[in-house]
Amino acid sequence: MWNRISSWLRRAPISDAVDRRNAPVMQLLLLLYGVALPANWAWHLASRPIPEGWTIVLVLDLTTAALALFSVVLIRRGNFRLAIKLFVGALLASLALAYHKLGAHAQLIDQVSVILTLVISGLVLGRRALWTVFGLLLVVFTIGFVADATNTAQTAQWIRNSLRNAPSLVLSYLLITILLDRTLTALRESLAESNARRHELQLEMAERERAQAQLVHAQKMEASGRLASGVAHDFNHILDVILGFSAQRHRLPEDAGLAGQNAALADSLEGVEIAARRGTAITRKLLSFSRKDAPRPEVFDAGHALRELQPMLRQLFPPDVRLALEGDADPAPVRMDRSEFDLMILNIAANARDAMPAQGRFRIRIARTAGNRITIALTDNGEGMQAAVMARIFEPFFSTKSAAEGTGLGLAVIRDLVQAAGGSISVDSAPGTGTTFTIALPQARTETSDAGVIPEAAVLGPLAR
Known part of the structure; x- marks a missing residue:
C-alpha cells in the first residue's frame, strides 16, 4: 500500500531535480494540513463551543486548509513552486489577520504556523524567500503588538507584556532563521560541489570513451597494416588469374567454330568474375574492419563470425602455417561489437604468428561450457x-617486442573489450609448449540460424597464396 502511495507521490511532473525530491514530502504535509486542521476544529467544537473572538481563527484555518489542498492539485500539475508560494502566502495572511484580530499575546501559545512558514520557505524556496518571510513575520508581530496596545486598557500592562515578549520572540525567530540560512547554504554548496564533481566525472568518462575508441581504432589500423603484405600478395595472384583468363582470348582455337569459341570465352569470363569477386570480398572485409565506427553491440554466432574471418586470417599467416578451426555443431550466440570481436581474434593471431616457427600451427576451438558461456580457445605451437x-601480459605498454614492432597495448585492449562484453580472458603458456588464450563470453539469449553453425572439426588445409 505504501509503495503505491509513494509511487503516486513521485509521479508529479516536476522538471527541477531538487523540487522533484521535495515534492513527495510536501504533498504529504499539505494533505495532512488540509485534513488535520478541519478535523481538529471539528473535534474541539464537538465537545465545547467556539471561544469568544476565535471565529476569525476558525475561518482562517479552514481557508488555509482549503488552499493547502489546492496546492496539492497544483503540485500534481507540475507547478511546485507556485503551490508552495501560495501556501506560504496563505499562512502569512492567516497569521496577519489573526494577530490583528487577537493580538500577539494571545498567539504566543501556538507558534506552529510561524515555524512552519519559516521552515518551508527556507528549505523549499531558498535563502531569499527565507529572509523575506522573516521580515514579513516581523511585520506580523508588530501588527499583533499594536493590536495588544489597542485592546489593552492599561498602558503599563501593555508595555510590560511587550518588553517581556517582543525581544525574546524576535530574537528566537532570528536565531531560527540564521540556523536555517546556514544549514541551507551548507546543503546547497554541498549539492553544487557534488553536481560539479559529477559533471567533471561525466566529462572524464566521455574523454575516456573517446580515448578507448581511438585506441581500438589504432589497434585496427595496426592489424590492417600487418595484413597489408598478405593482401598485396594475394591480389597479385588474383590479378595473375584475371590476366591468364584474359589472355586466353588470343589462344582460342580457330577450328572450334563460333560456338566453341563463345563457350571458351564464357569460361574465361566466368573465371575472371570468380577472381574479381574474391578480390572484392577481401577488400570489403578489410575496409569494414578498419573503419572507425562507434561500438554497436549485436547478437551474432561467434562460430559463423570465425568462419567469415578466415580470409583475413589467411592473409595474416605465412603459407606454411596451418590454421585449424574446430567447434561444436550448436550455434554460439554472443553479444558484442562485431568489429571488436574480429579485432580480438586478429590481434591474438598476429601475436601467435610472431611467436611461431616455420610450419607452425594455429588452432581456434569454440565450444559451449557450463554457466551458459561461450569459450574460444586460440592455441599456437610457438615458443x-x-x-x-605471462603474469604481466595484459598490462598496458608491456611488451617483449621492440618499440618498432609493437606498442604493448593490443592485449590490454582485448582484455577491456572482453570485460566490457561481460566476459573474461585467460592465458596458459610455458616455454617450448606454445600458448593458449581462452576467451569466455556470456551466451546471448537468442536463436541463431543454421547458417551460423560451425561444422564439427572443420579443419582447413595449408594456407595457399
Missing part, C-alpha cells in the same frame, strides 16, 4: 612464455 611474462 611460449615465461611465468613472469
